[in-house]
Amino acid sequence: MNILVTGSSGLIGSEAVEHFDRQGHCVLGIDNNMRREFFGPAGDTTWNLERLKQVTRRFVHRQLDIRDRDGLFALFKERRFDLIIHCAAQPSHDKAKEIPLVDFEVNALGTLNLLEATRQHCPEAVFIMMSTNKVYGDAPNEKPLKELATRYDYADPADFEGIDETCRIDRTLHSIFGASKVAADVMAQEYGRYFGLKVGIFRGGCLTGPSHSGVELHGFLSYLVKVAVTGQPYTVYGYKGKQVRDNIHSYDVIRAMEEYAAHPRPGEVYNLGGGRANSVSMLEAIDMIEQITGRNLKWVYNDQNRVGDHICYISDLRKLRSHYPNLSITRSLDVILNQVVAPQMAQLCTRT
Numbered sequence: 303m304n305i306l307v308t309g310s311s312g313l314i315g316s317e318a319v320e321h322f323d324r325q326g327h328c329v330l331g332i333d334n335n336m337r338r339e340f341f342g343p344a345g346d347t348t349w350n351l352e353r354l355k356q357v358t359r360r361f362v363h364r365q366l367d368i369r370d371r372d373g374l375f376a377l378f379k380e381r382r383f384d385l386i387i388h389c390a391a392q393p394s395h396d397k398a399k400e401i402p403l404v405d406f407e408v409n410a411l412g413t414l415n416l417l418e419a420t421r422q423h424c425p426e427a428v429f430i431m432m433s434t435n436k437v438y439g440d441a442p443n444e445k446p447l448k449e450l451a452t453r454y455d456y457a458d459p460a461d462f463e464g465i466d467e468t469c470r471i472d473r474t475l476h477s478i479f480g481a482s483k484v485a486a487d488v489m490a491q492e493y494g495r496y497f498g499l500k501v502g503i504f505r506g507g508c509l510t511g512p513s514h515s516g517v518e519l520h521g522f523l524s525y526l527v528k529v530a531v532t533g534q535p536y537t538v539y540g541y542k543g544k545q546v547r548d549n550i551h552s553y554d555v556i557r558a559m560e561e562y563a564a565h566p567r568p569g570e571v572y573n574l575g576g577g578r579a580n581s582v583s584m585l586e587a588i589d590m591i592e593q594i595t596g597r598n599l600k601w602v603y604n605d606q607n608r609v610g611d612h613i614c615y616i617s618d619l620r621k622l623r624s625h626y627p628n629l630s631i632t633r634s635l636d637v638i639l640n641q642v643v644a645p646q647m648a649q650l651c652t653r654t
């Protein structure tokens with residue numbers, strides 16, 4: 303296949319590049335390293351691009367901005383893609399409020415540029431869009447919760463599996479990021495439903511893995527490990543540190559995309575996270591990381607939660623599993639954490 307990966311130097315994009323290159327497909331990646339512009343030097347993804355060049359066989363990179371419609375259309379004219387994996391984004395909830403226009407241009411308009419280029423030049427291609435659980439805004443916080451010693455959990459046994467795709471996405475507080483992703487998510491659905499393109503939308507929980515350029519504003523586990531290893535302080539915002547996230551390894555994200563690409567269902571939306579087994583609260587994550595690294599994590603508590611932040615979010619994976627029974631979560635939270643810790647400890651050793 304000819305595969306286009308946007309955001310190819312980022313966490314999910316780079317995993318897609320490696321995965322499909324290993325299988326012998328021709329993968330073209332576009333990434334303009336805008337993560338550095340968003341988050342400063344710690345967000346720079348150049349190291350990951352250089353790594354990809356070393357470990358892949360056919361991968362080709364273009365320094366293209368998804369906001370550059372003419373550039374994208376020229377690329378789509380030049381190459382006919384069979385599969386488009388769209389991962390380029392301004393990915394941070396908190397960053398978006400400083401740059402609402404850029405956030406919308408990248409997340410919403412950038413996505414529309416890609417959808418339209420696909421419709422005009424390769425309408426038979428499969429298009430996968432990485433969306434987010436922030437499209438639900440703070441509606442998941444309306445679920446009745448119970449407070450346990452180290453985490454919040456759903457009080458109603460009917461909610462045990464977590465949040466499913468029927469959760470409403472309007473009349474809720476999203477953050478500016480959540481709203482730009484809603485625009486992209488709904489437009490992607492429309493290209494599936496209205497135009498009949500094979501568009502699949504994945505609403506991610508916490509996506510993680512060793513290739514994340516983790517920064518305070520994005521990449522929670524990766525950044526938490528970074529501060530544990532380097533001894534910098536960490537701030538926990540609100541909910542007594544008992545807020546829960548479900549974590550999925552980037553490999554399992556790509557496996558879901560692969561299954562979808564083999565049997566696409568136009569306009570379908572799926573929640574994609576690690577599920578209950580891979581869920582962890584902030585307090586529990588700190589404890590696990592301290593145990594794995596053997597270091598004390600210095601953290602302080604700020605009583606003010608982040609605006610619109612989820613209290614307990616676990617992705618209900620039942621729809622995904624029923625449509626794609628070959629899928630399972632193959633990387634446990636423990637494996638994920640060990641994989642995130644290892645390269646950061648190695649980096650520390652080479653520095654000292």
Ligand SMILES: NC(=O)c1ccc[n+]([C@@H]2O[C@H](COP(=O)([O-])OP(=O)(O)OC[C@H]3O[C@@H](n4cnc5c(N)ncnc54)[C@H](O)[C@@H]3O)[C@@H](O)[C@H]2O)c1
Nearest residue numbers: 309312313314333334335336337367368390391432506509
């Ligand atoms: N990581 C998570 O926890 C998480 C959770 C839910 C959803 N998502 C979504 O998954 C997708 C991938 O996330 P990620 O964690 O890999 O993010 P990432 O920041 O690691 O990767 C995104 C890449 O896109 C590139 N990029 C940004 N703007 C661009 C532009 N205008 N043109 C070209 N490239 C550009 C960045 O340089 C970066 O390398 C995003 O859509 C994100 O919103 C991520």
